[in-house]
Amino acid sequence: ETGVTQSPTHLIKTRGQQVTLRCSSQSGHNTVSWYQQALGQGPQFIFQYYREEENGRGNFPPRFSGLQFPNYSSELNVNALELDDSALYLCASSTGTSVNNEQFFGPGTRLTVL
Amino acid sequence: KQEVTQIPAALSVPEGENLVLNCSFTDSAIYNLQWFRQDPGKGLTSLLLIQSSQREQTSGRLNASLDKSSGRSTLYIAASQPGDSATYLCAVKNTGFQKLVFGTGTRLLVSP
Numbered sequence: 001e002t003g004v005t006q007s008p009t010h011l012i013k014t015r016g017q018q019v020t021l022r023c024s025s026q027s028g029h030n031t032v033s034w035y036q037q038a039l040g041q042g043p044q045f046i047f048q049y050y051r052e053e054e055n056g057r058g059n060f061p062p063r064f065s066g067l068q069f070p071n072y073s074s075e076l077n078v079n080a081l082e083l084d085d086s087a088l089y090l091c092a093s094s095t096g097t098s099v100n101n102e103q104f105f106g107p108g109t110r111l112t113v114l
Numbered sequence: 115k116q117e118v119t120q121i122p123a124a125l126s127v128p129e130g131e132n133l134v135l136n137c138s139f140t141d142s143a144i145y146n147l148q149w150f151r152q153d154p155g156k157g158l159t160s161l162l163l164i165q166s167s168q169r170e171q172t173s174g175r176l177n178a179s180l181d182k183s184s185g186r187s188t189l190y191i192a193a194s195q196p197g198d199s200a201t202y203l204c205a206v207k208n209t210g211f212q213k214l215v216f217g218t219g220t221r222l223l224v225s226p
Contacts, residue, residue, distance in 0.1 A: 004157075033212045042118070042203055042216030043158070056211035090157055094212055100146060100165060103212060105158040 004029075004093050004106035012112045013081050021076040021109045023091030032074040033103060034066060035090040043090055049074055050096075078111075086113045116141045116208055120217035127194055128225050135189040135220045137204035142185050144208040149178050149189050152201045152219070161202075162189070194224045 005024045013019050025032050031050045035043035045058035049068035063079040072093070078085055088110050092103040117140045127133055137147070146165045150158040162171045162178040164187070170179040177190040187204055201221045205214040 006157075031212060033214075035214075040218070042205070042218045043214070045213040045215070048212045056209070056213055058213065088155070092158075092212070092214075101212070102148070102160060102163050103214065104160065105150075107157040108155075110155065 004091060004104055006089075006091050006106040006109050008109060009107070010110045010112075012114065014114050015081055015083060017081050018077065018079045019081060019111060021078075021089050021091075021111070023074045023076070023093075023106060025072045025074070025091075025093030026104050029093035029095050029104070030072050031094045031096060031101075032068055032072065033092045033094075034074070034076045035092065036060075036085075037088040037090060037108070038084075039087070046076070081113045083113050086111060116144075116206060116215045118204060118206060118215050118217035120202075120204060120220050122220060123218070124221040124223075126223045126225065129194060129196060131194050131224075132190070132192050133194055133222075135191070135202050135204075135222070137187040137189070137217055139185045139187075139206050139215075141208055142182050144182060144206045147178075147180055147187050147204060147206045148214065149176075149187075150203045150205065152203060154201075158203065191222075194222075196224050196226050198222060199224050 033048040034046040037043040048056040094101040149161045164180045175192040201219040203219045205216040
C-alpha cells in the first residue's frame with residue numbers, strides 16, 4: 001500500500017509569484033485535505049476536496065485554491081505569494097468524508113518565500 | 115471557535131522515565147481526537163485516534179485518554195527512549211468534514 005506522497009520536497013519563490021504543490025493520496029482514499037504549518041505552530045486547515053469538489057474551507061483567502069483529479073490526486077495553488085506564506089504545506093488523505101475517518105499525512109512541501 | 119492548548123511546550127527527560135503530555139480543548143462537542151508525532155521538518159505520523167464515545171486507546175508504550183466533558187486528553191508514554199524525541203501534536207475534529215484543529219505541540223527530548 002502506497003502512502004501519501006507530496007512534491008516537490010522544497011521550493012523557493014519570490015514575493016508575488018505563483019506556486020503549485022502536488023499531493024498523491026494513499027491508495028483507496030478519495031478525500032484530500034491541505035494544511036499550512038508555520039514554524040513552531042500547529043497545522044492550520046486550508047481546505048478539503050472530495051470527488052473533485054471543494055467541500056470545506058478554513059480561514060484562508062481566495063488566492064489559495066485547489067484541484068482534485070479523477071485519480072484523487074490534488075494540487076494546491078497559491079497566487080500572489082506573500083512572505084507569510086513561507087511554511088510547511090501538508091496534505092492528508094482519508095476514505096470518504098465521515099468524521100470518524102482517520103487522516104494520513106504526507107511528508108510535506110517546505111515553501112520559502114523571499 | 116475551537117482552540118487547542120498543549121502543555122508543556124517542551125519537555126526534557128532522561129531515558130526510561132514515564133511521562134504525560136497534556137492537551138485541552140475549549141469546545142467539548144468533538145467527534146474525535148488524534149495524537150500525532152512530528153520529527154523535525156517532517157510530516158505527521160498518527161499515533162492514536164480516540165472517538166468521542168471512547169475513553170482511551172493504547173498502542174504499545176502509548177496510552178491516550180479522553181475526558182470530553184472536561185475538554186482534556188493525555189498522552190502517556192511509558193519507559194521513554196531517545197527515539198521518542200519529537201514534537202507531539204494533538205488535534206480535534208468538531209465539524210462535519212475533515213478539518214482537524216491542532217495544538218501547537220509539545221517538543222519532547224529524551225536523553226540517553
